[in-house]
Amino acid sequence: MGSRTLRISPPITIRRAVARDARRLTRIVRGSRAYEGKYAAAVADYRVGPDYIEAHRVFAAVGPDEQGDRVLGFYSLVLTPPELDLLFVADEAQGRGIGRLLVAHMQAEARAAGLDRVKVVSHRPAEGFYHRAGAVRTGTAPANPPAVPWDRPEFEFRVPSE
Numbered sequence: 001m002g003s004r005t006l007r008i009s010p011p012i013t014i015r016r017a018v019a020r021d022a023r024r025l026t027r028i029v030r031g032s033r034a035y036e037g038k039y040a041a042a043v044a045d046y047r048v049g050p051d052y053i054e055a056h057r058v059f060a061a062v063g064p065d066e067q068g069d070r071v072l073g074f075y076s077l078v079l080t081p082p083e084l085d086l087l088f089v090a091d092e093a094q095g096r097g098i099g100r101l102l103v104a105h106m107q108a109e110a111r112a113a114g115l116d117r118v119k120v121v122s123h124r125p126a127e128g129f130y131h132r133a134g135a136v137r138t139g140t141a142p143a144n145p146p147a148v149p150w151d152r153p154e155f156e157f158r159v160p161s162e
Contacts, residue, residue: 012098014105017058017074019050024071025060028088034125042123042148048086052076056085057109061098073098075106079113084120084157103133103157110159120155130155 025048035043061073073089089098110118121141122130135155
């Protein structure tokens, strides 16, 4: 019998993002393969700045790497009106359940803030992810040229009470 190698993913933790995370969050957004081709212009100049991190509930998924902890993904929850403004997982970290972990954390934060639903205006390539993560399609957000020249699917996460 041959030996098999068991691969165990390192633990991922979620913490509040801080100002020093801004550059990494911006790189995750701008480097997203989901925004290649015709979608590239939407994020080419996008910046997640320290001011944005301070103004909103921004949380980062962090995992260990050779240099210490590395931000692998993040989300931003806006309370008024309730909206998941951003949710990104670094391309190299996709497929590890980090997106679902971020959604679960966002729902817990929304519940703690007294929300019962959270809107998401999705990027078309992320539509399948939101559906699989439990969001319900509620409509379509019309194009907003020049920033976003295409219609986008709208979803809603229902936040169950405990």
